[in-house]
Amino acid sequence: SMEERRYRSASGAPIALRRRQHSASCRELAVRCPRLQLRSLSALTSAVWLAAYGLFVLSENSMVLSAAIFITLVGLIVYLHFVKIDQESLLVIGSLGIQVTSSYASGKESTTFIEMGQVKDVVINEAIYMQKVIYYLCILLQDPGDPLGVSEVVPLFQSSKPRLDCLIEVYKSCQEILEQRKTTPQSS
Amino acid sequence: ENSPAPLPERAIYGFALFLGSWFGFMLYLIWAYVPETWLFSLGLTYWPQKYWAVALPTYLLVTIGIGYILLFGINMMSTAPLNSTHTVTDNYAKKQQQKKFQEEAIPALRDIPISEVNRMFFLPEK
Numbered sequence: 001s002m003e004e005r006r007y008r009s010a011s012g013a014p015i016a017l018r019r020r021q022h023s024a025s026c027r028e029l030a031v032r033c034p035r036l037q038l039r040s041l042s043a044l045t046s047a048v049w050l051a052a053y054g055l056f057v058l059s060e061n062s063m064v065l066s067a068a069i070f071i072t073l074v075g076l077i078v079y080l081h082f083v084k085i086d087q088e089s090l091l092v093i094g095s096l097g098i099q100v101t102s103s104y105a106s107g108k109e110s111t112t113f114i115e116m117g118q119v120k121d122v123v124i125n126e127a128i129y130m131q132k133v134i135y136y137l138c139i140l141l142q143d144p145g146d147p148l149g150v151s152e153v154v155p156l157f158q159s160s161k162p163r164l165d166c167l168i169e170v171y172k173s174c175q176e177i178l179e180q181r182k183t184t185p186q187s188s
Numbered sequence: 189e190n191s192p193a194p195l196p197e198r199a200i201y202g203f204a205l206f207l208g209s210w211f212g213f214m215l216y217l218i219w220a221y222v223p224e225t226w227l228f229s230l231g232l233t234y235w236p237q238k239y240w241a242v243a244l245p246t247y248l249l250v251t252i253g254i255g256y257i258l259l260f261g262i263n264m265m266s267t268a269p270l271n272s273t274h275t276v277t278d279n280y281a282k283k284q285q286q287k288k289f290q291e292e293a294i295p296a297l298r299d300i301p302i303s304e305v306n307r308m309f310f311l312p313e314k
Contacts, residue, residue: 121303124310127275128267136270140302148301150277155270168310175311 007166009033010134015160019173025094027177029170032087033160036080036105048072081106085159090170092177098122098139100156112154116181118142120150122174124167135164137171216241276302 004018013034020028052068084105091099097115104110120142124135137156143149162170220241227235268274281299289295 121306123302123306125275125302127270129270130264138270140276146282149282150273153271153273153276158270171306171310175307 005169008163010132010161010163015162015166017162017166017169019169025177025180026092027173028089028091029173030087030089031157031160031162031166031170033085035086036084041076045072077106080104081108088157088160090156090174092122092174094177094180100139100154102159114139114141114154119178122171122178124164124171125153125155134161135167136161137167 002018002020004016006014006016009015015034016032018028018030018032020030022028049068049072052064056062056064081104085102086105087101087103089101089103091101093099093116095116097113098119100112100114102110118141120140122137122139125138126133126135136158139154139156140150141152141154143151157167157170219235220238224238227233277299284298286298287296
């Protein structure tokens with residue numbers, strides 16, 4: 001079963017949360033970020049090219065124009081491939097682990113898998129970020145030596161930054177799967 | 189014992205500081221404005237260059253301006269990043285003793301783990 005709902009990111013941009021239940025112990029939660037706006041892309045390109053044309057008029061050097069075109073093209077490709085994230089998804093498989101995937105605008109996907117033995121809990125944490133206090137979802141990794149200790153914090157949905165209402169939905173979905181760990185002890 | 193009330197000793201300290209600061213200010217004005225030849229004729233030949241009468245206040249003001257930006261930057265650098273365990277716990281919480289629960293007694297003060305706090309806030313009680 002699949003459902004999709006609209007929310008807002010911390011900065012006010014519209015985002016969409018898609019929940020898919022693959023089985024009783026497997027759930028996928030994907031947050032889709034707003035796509036690159038054509039008007040902001042055109043505005044930025046026009047500004048850069050007009051500035052380059054102004055420089056060309058002042059300096060009479062045509063290399064300025066070709067450099068501006070080259071920089072705009074390369075900058076756009078680098079931005080789409082390394083910076084602009086289209087979708088961040090979380091796949092929670094009950095006895096196996098948690099997989100975090102980021103899909104970039106160029107089609108690149110970067111995946112991280114954390115096995116269930118290392119996962120202590122998935123929580124909503126509050127922290128100071130650039131003169132604001134934000135809520136963010138994170139995976140707490142178990143400290144092998146100390147059963148109550150946290151060895152690492154893995155923040156999730158870093159570029160879409162959903163607000164608390166979306167985070168609560170994701171949190172509840174994850175907790176339903178993680179609770180099954182206590183009732184069905186692993187044989188490993 | 190340590191009250192902020194006005195005392196005779198404090199009045200004397202205040203007046204001494206007042207006289208001292210006026211004396212210092214007059215000395216600075218004399219150093220900055222009285223021509224060098226006049227000072228030499230009085231026998232005061234080893235005073236610092238008058239350049240410093242302008243340079244030191246400028247240095248001070250620029251340092252204060254940089255200090256604003258520096259303090260802001262130091263604050264931002266000391267803030268724990270989002271992926272650090274310092275946002276969740278710290279040394280005191282890790283080493284805290286877990287006191288046993290006693291019936292009808294006020295529970296001991298302790299740092300509640302974040303998992304428990306989350307469950308209380310976000311999972312509705314059935």
